[in-house]
Amino acid sequence: MTDLTRRGFALSLVAGAGTLAACGNGIGGRGPAVIDARVDATLQEMYRLYPNTAQLAQKANGMLVMPLVTEAGLGFGGAYGRGALRVGGVTVDYYSVVKGSGGLQIGAQQYAHVLFFMTEAALSEFRKSPGWAAGADLEYVISDRGDSVAADTTTVLSPVLAAVFGRAGLRVGATLEGTKYTRIIP
Template identity: 35%
Template sequence: MFKPMRSAAVTSLLIAAIACSASAMLLFPGRVHATAASDSNDPTLERDSFAALNALYASEPKAKQIGAKSRAILVFPGIVKAGLMVGGLEGNGVLIEQGKVTAKYNISAASFGLQAGAQKFSQVMFLANDQSLAYLNKSSGWSVGVGPSVVVVDSGTAKSMTTDNLNSDVYVFIFGQKGLMGGLGVQGQKITRTSH
């Protein structure tokens, strides 16, 4: 009696895993298995990054105010997060300084725990001062949570915050979520330069 029950449980897990993978591929065809190298050379990356930044500015005026005071802006227009028990996220983006793209970056992270599903979203990181930009430039791979202080801005925080005095080094906006996975954050993300 024990073996059939264990077999049924394993079968259920396999079906769930296949369903997760299939839904991820349907939601984000060609992106789930994309490599950092292929995306960093994508000629549409800059266009998509500026489009994502403008979409954020249109929906959240406070982001535009922070952007005007920031030293540089990291934009990741299409991060994909997917998993079943063990998951991860990956995407590519650009560094914008004074309205121009100066470098391209990859973002990645692994996650563990109860999770199932796939999700695609955009993430914009405003580097508020010279120190945060210098840290990014000298890092061979910036592990978010180590180094500059980071604040994730949600709708509640945006309403109450003031841009007169930006006390943190980096302000992060995560938006445009689609899919089933919740609990988005930036702790443990690794940001690596892929090109100049």
């Protein structure tokens, strides 16, 4: 890649994320009370749809709840959402998620997701980092098809579990993606 191509790619991702942030994805309201209310509603819906997630929540050292993430792409894509980190059922920090992607893709979708930090080390690493990228140690417990959660010994020993649910819209393609979570002050 030339410098111009890398620069163009980076600018496309930034412009795409900025557009998504302003597109009225339901997270436009400011203030901690708005985010907390949406986090509460998201958790209630997750527990209603997937009752086994309540057991995961009880075992988790903390949960990052993103009530609504909006994602869109046409060649290059991006996603944005805001949420809260809960430890012991109490909000301790607020975070944004930004996702960039490139490849064969078209469409837009919205979804909610919850990250369950199953070990104290995973939670501590997340909280200490200036920006945490979702990595190989992330295991999904609810698939795109809405299967219910099966928390077996292997799953519970994973450091970070993810539940993605409430999908609306259509996005198809094959992409390379990167996701980053950053602490914010709402």
